[in-house]
Amino acid sequence: MSTTVVQPVPRSFGRMMGRGARDWLPAVAIFVIGIALWEGLVRGLHVQRFLLPAPSEILNTFWDERDTLVSAGLFTFKEAVGGFLIGSAFAVLVALVLARWRPLGNALMPYAIAANAVPIIAFAPITNNWFGILSPASKMAIAAVIVFFPVMVNTLRGLTSVRPESVELMHSYAARERDIFRRVRIPTSLPYLFTGLKVATVLAMIGAIVGDYFGGSQDALGIQIRRSAGIFAFEEAWAAIFVASVLGIAFYGAVALAERVVLSWHPSVRGGRE
Amino acid sequence: MNEQAAVVSLKSVTKDFQRGGVRALQEIDLEVRPREFISLIGPSGCGKSTLLRIVGDLVPPTSGEVVVNGKQAHQARLDRDYGIVFQDAVLYDWRTVAKNIALPLEMLDWDRARRSQRVREMVELVELGGFEDHYPWQLSGGMQQRVSIARALAFDPPLLLMDEPFGALDEMTRERMNMELLRIWQESGSTIVFVTHSIAEAVFLSTRVVVMSPRPGRITGIVDIDLPQPRNTDTREQERFFELVTEVRELLRTGDRSGEELPA
């Protein structure tokens, strides 16, 4: 046989998580070295505490304040996730409509892209005024609007970047438009959708925290950070940042994991060529 | 053979492209009889791929009549009277080999048991046993194209349209695929319209070769290929094979020359 067969990738769990030890060891090493350096430099050079606290101090503070910080973190996290869900759902819906009626989509696309360049975060005080400053809905709203554009633009691009022959094939089966969406356009758009969703997790977290910053419940992370930074209690601010980052990474990780499960057929997931 | 029996019947089919007002095809008349293997050959721009798409009702003709399987081309498409194979395999990346082959069967609402039975047969036909659960990117180009052929034949259409299906393959794979296609053609009993720009491939495979020329696309001549069936590797070494290759080449050359005389 002159055809070469690419060996199928074993579907072991290790493979599903991607990468062997060689791939993640450098990252772990840099983590350990980085933390050690940070700790060592702060102690060795006697860096003033309010400039940069040592990791051990931050962890200590986190432990002492864990109840407040974790509950504030979860409060903000709920705002972020709520905004993420509402914004993404709307975005996918609008993308489907614009992909179905292409002339409309083509006419509106440049405006959607331009709207994406609007610093939406600046509208946070307005949603505070809409929904009430203490209401999580005001932060969900701002997070939802921030999330909307990247997800919509990405999904629309995915829905419309189908190869013409793929559609011709469906036409040769006399397929209806609905079938073309279900069997071709939507599967094609999934990798694009997930790229948008991953970006959206980070944006939703930022939206929720900045939304808090413009005023909100005492029990929110943005307020905690603002208050402790305001009184130069930087260990506490860093401890809050630590919580925000852990939640942000967990959020991103959850979507990335969902992507791996949903796109199990995709070469990039199975360790093949793109 | 009478007109009703023709699988494809084209009557003065003309196609103008709106953009730039280019005439892609001019007054094409062609009849394809059952169980024929017809090749359309010509230089790029002669409209052979467009003609194939007109037969499949994927591109509307500007004027002329297209009858497929005794009905209007549009109705034939709605009745799923043909299968199509493109130059690239056009497999859906998110479907395994088996699911790609099953795609048209799903569209036809076959039930699961009947589908998997049929997929098994098709996998056998194109000799891809053991690869049912592979994804397209795990296959070589030749194997992908075999999946694509299996998909086109899965619902047993009376007509198979092939648009340069082996154009992207290397010479050795291509010759082996040619042999397999002839075997499949004989076993399935379908009629094939095949677009290519390889003279040797056209002569080796076909019962008739339709030579086309560009600007505007038209038929320069039709060569009957009287090589004995079934064909095999020896066919390519027969003297008659070379005579026919020369004949097709001559026709291509005259068509090209007459094309040059026309204003561009």
Next chain:
Amino acid sequence: MLRRGLVFAAVLAGLWALWEAYRAFGVAVSLTWPFEVNDRTMPHIHDMIGQLFEPSRRNGPLLIEVLGKAALFTAKEAAVGFALGASVGFLIAVALVHSTLLQRGLLPYIVASQTIPILAIAPMVVVWLGGRGLPGWFSVSVIAAYLTFFPVAINALRGLQSADPRAHELMSSYAASRWTVLWKLRVPASLPYLFSAFKIAATACVVGAIIGELPASIQDGLGGAILNFNQYYASSPESLWATNIIAALLGIAFFLLIVVTEKLVVRRAPEHFV
């Protein structure tokens, strides 16, 4: 051209009509969900624009002059932040493209860095840099750079790796040095990727500048103006809306600047508008 103008006018008119229609409907049926509709929550669009040409305070300059100055100030912060962030992002990409070890070790943290809410680090940045005698606006630029470097680094890395393997073989056949390969092959190949990153970064640096001004307590920019007018929202909601319109225009202006630059610089196969 005329068609484009018509579409533009139609989109603007459509948005305006949608706003006013929703408003009228909300007022007519006393809508309370998702938020109450009245003159305070949804001012007339013509009132927002009219507000721009009213004095910002008694006997003061027109609001549009005040906001124009603020926008220029924020634009300066954003532009410096963009230059800083884009250079750092590009240098990181150049370093990573030459070392797989570095790539494996650092890439996860470059991604993780974006899960740290910038608003949280902003106060620290202001204290650090302020302590070294740097002007306050520069701290804001650094915060803007923090948001800018990420998309540039990620896309530049992909772009620098995007050249055809055969083009690399050609370079090897000339016994080209790494430096030559970088400038003659990798960088030109990365240009389309770079510009799509710049488009994201153009928005990001404006967002960074606006929200960086908040914890930095800088009053001269749009972020300061938003905080300020937020306090008077109850009496004059149009002022905050007008400020946000200017902020939106600033973001779009930055984006369009990149689009135009790309048209001038990348003269090859025209890329998608997207």
